[in-house]
Amino acid sequence: MRKEEQIRACYHALLGAWGPQHWWPARTRFEVIVGAYLTQNTAWTNVERALRQLRSAGLLNVHAIQTVPLRTLESMIRSAGYFRQKARSLKTFVAFLNDRYGGSLTRMFAQPTKTLRQELLSLNGIGAESADSILLYAGQHPIFVVDAYTRRVFGRHGILPENAPYEVIRQLCEKALAGISAQSAVPVTKTENQEPETVLAVHRPSLMSLAKRSDVAQVYNDMHGLIVRVGKHYCLKSKPRCEQCPLRPFLPS
Numbered sequence: 001m002r003k004e005e006q007i008r009a010c011y012h013a014l015l016g017a018w019g020p021q022h023w024w025p026a027r028t029r030f031e032v033i034v035g036a037y038l039t040q041n042t043a044w045t046n047v048e049r050a051l052r053q054l055r056s057a058g059l060l061n062v063h064a065i066q067t068v069p070l071r072t073l074e075s076m077i078r079s080a081g082y083f084r085q086k087a088r089s090l091k092t093f094v095a096f097l098n099d100r101y102g103g104s105l106t107r108m109f110a111q112p113t114k115t116l117r118q119e120l121l122s123l124n125g126i127g128a129e130s131a132d133s134i135l136l137y138a139g140q141h142p143i144f145v146v147d148a149y150t151r152r153v154f155g156r157h158g159i160l161p162e163n164a165p166y167e168v169i170r171q172l173c174e175k176a177l178a179g180i181s182a183q184s185a186v187p188v189t190k191t192e193n194q195e196p197e198t199v200l201a202v203h204r205p206s207l208m209s210l211a212k213r214s215d216v217a218q219v220y221n222d223m224h225g226l227i228v229r230v231g232k233h234y235c236l237k238s239k240p241r242c243e244q245c246p247l248r249p250f251l252p253s
């Protein structure tokens, strides 16, 4: 099977097993952006704690992040780790947004994908995965997000080596998923070895996950969310749980 066909087969198998995963868990575009910064090198549970702190302090907006003293911001996001670096990066982002787009996310996201991606990548504290998460999940731009789970699954299935360059993986995924209609998802079905709770356990849709987006952006969104679920619950680093994984039929012999 060609690499593109393998990826498409994985997408259909996962979507058929679990249905859409409703990413990203956030209420606003700005919350997605803050989450994309905070989630670098840490577990999402730590990010959630930091986001709760920011929300209850009324700091989850562009103006508040711009004006809050750096030390206060650092203490609010401490649970997310690398808090000094992340606080500075968030300040850098809002300064960029204000200078370049008058503080308007709508104006920023109206830029062509390639242009805005270059601008985001030129900011301190933002790599390809974070830039693409912001573009896809906050801006609804059609760009695939590659993460460590994608690398692990593709490596174990012989699709690409785990250390393949980010751009190679991203472009392969985009090519493989091109032309799929987001509405073509088959109904969720239970497979022989699948644990019953995994069939039912679908995340509650967040406001951002329900945002209007193109078909292609929806497919990238669904695929990334599904891979996250595989990586978190099945394709574990030291001991993969292949017996219960919907991708087991696609393992190389």
Ligand code: SF4
Pocket (backbone or CB within 6 Å): 153, 156, 157, 230, 234, 235, 236, 240, 241, 242, 243, 245, 246, 247, 248, 249, 251
């Ligand atoms: S758990 Fe096994 S079957 Fe599932 S993605 Fe990982 S290697 Fe493949």
